[in-house]
Amino acid sequence: GDSVTQTEGQVALSEEDFLTIHCNYSASGYPALFWYVQYPGEGPQFLFRASRDKEKGSSRGFEATYNKETTSFHLQKASVQESDSAVYYCALGVSGGSNAKLTFGKGTKLSVKS
């Protein structure tokens, strides 16, 4: 079945550090790829998506580029802030038929200290 792998379970950074969270996927079809963010006590929130190879998604300074060759969608941010501390989920969705759902990775907890 479809799956998403996030390499890092936890990431600890200082403010203004560069962030990379690795996401790799496996899917039977041509998936759309997503990043969601979850703050403490809240549900996951949509961050952005990309639907085709080499497309870049971005929001709030975060970005990721769809790479079909390496089956990756790594999240990056040039300069993190303490307010970015949250859990980040990579997800995939395959359109059509009954596949009207998203498959999530295990999440990466980002902690940023000032």
Place this chain on the structure above:
Amino acid sequence: GPKVLQIPSHQIIDMGQMVTLNCDPVSNHLYFYWYKQILGQQMEFLVNFYNGKVMEKSKLFKDQFSVERPDGSYFTLKIQPTALEDSAVYFCASSLRTGADTGQLYFGEGSKLTVL
């Protein structure tokens, strides 16, 4: 932005009892979902629902689980009877179109279920 409300936020029950988790989705949304998250683990798809019917369910959606949305009111997840392994946080989500086509699932804050 649009909000999905979940009631209760936390419920503790004895094994074998019935529990109903309620979800008030975004008002004009058409697709509804339940996800299950055991502490420290990933969110796993349970079921999605459209036009009064279950569209797809995962292996985690046991026979003891049921969903409904009577007369456009709450979208509910009922577990009867509950088992210890049902302890988890259950997230409800809704979307205007199918999640794979838009990606814009709106999630509630979760209902934490503890089965003793």
